[in-house]
């Protein structure tokens with residue numbers, strides 16, 4: 001037990017890393033620097049969404065050193081990582097262009113994205129606009145597409161997808177415009193407190209697609225893998 005939490009606190013955080021075994025269990029072991037007291041206004045389901053994907057999203061935005069007013073494109077914007085990338089960018093005052101499918105366009109617009117491209121009906125690769133920063137989340141596009149859409153001094157960060165991260169890091173050998181963060185064992189400094197501060201200011205809302213009982217784990221994973229989840233899929237520990 002760390003100084004940051006005491007017995008009886010409602011907590012949230014990340015049960016992943018070298019010394020932990022995951023969270024699909026009645027009891028979970030968590031490193032003390034990866035756990036914090038959750039906000040009173042959050043349900044356990046909401047708090048559970050603000051962990052690995054938020055951490056990864058924050059690491060990506062920090063890597064890109066995004067500043068207020070910059071034009072930032074987010075590809076794969078509506079998923080578990082992408083929705084937090086959008087919310088963090090908007091909180092920083094960036095002008096966000098989100099790329100997602102038709103059913104998620106309204107969500108991205110409501111968040112406050114300046115421009116939303118529906119990849120089902122529009123070809124974002126044909127945009128004439130050039131971006132200061134591109135955050136690629138899902139690894140669905142080749143680096144050449146992102147290269148074309150970057151300003152000469154722009155930066156691409158691959159966020160989350162490990163295959164895409166490898167490709168971006170190889171490309172970095174030839175161009176410093178490319179880099180990546182993957183869902184790493186090392187957490188972004190202070191990410192839990194940062195999430196809470198954004199939420200307290202009304203700049204972060206956990207996005208839950210579906211909640212499953214722990215008895216339905218297989219269905220939850222199947223849905224996550226096959227159905228383009230919007231935000232997070234939650235498994236309730238109702239043993």
Ligand SMILES: NC(=O)c1ccc[n+]([C@@H]2O[C@H](COP(=O)([O-])OP(=O)(O)OC[C@H]3O[C@@H](n4cnc5c(N)ncnc54)[C@H](OP(=O)(O)O)[C@@H]3O)[C@@H](O)[C@H]2O)c1
Nearest residue numbers: 053056076078079080081082100101138140160161183228
């Ligand atoms: N989620 C986490 O907690 C987490 C944490 C660390 C790392 N990662 C890794 O980070 C990456 C991103 O994860 P994620 O959970 O955000 O979601 P993801 O499953 O990789 O997909 C993100 C979004 O991309 C869109 N998409 C899917 N297929 C597409 C396609 N063919 N063309 C264009 N868009 C497509 C979907 O949105 P539409 O429905 O709008 O198409 C989907 O919601 C993954 O590689 C994951 O393993 C995830």
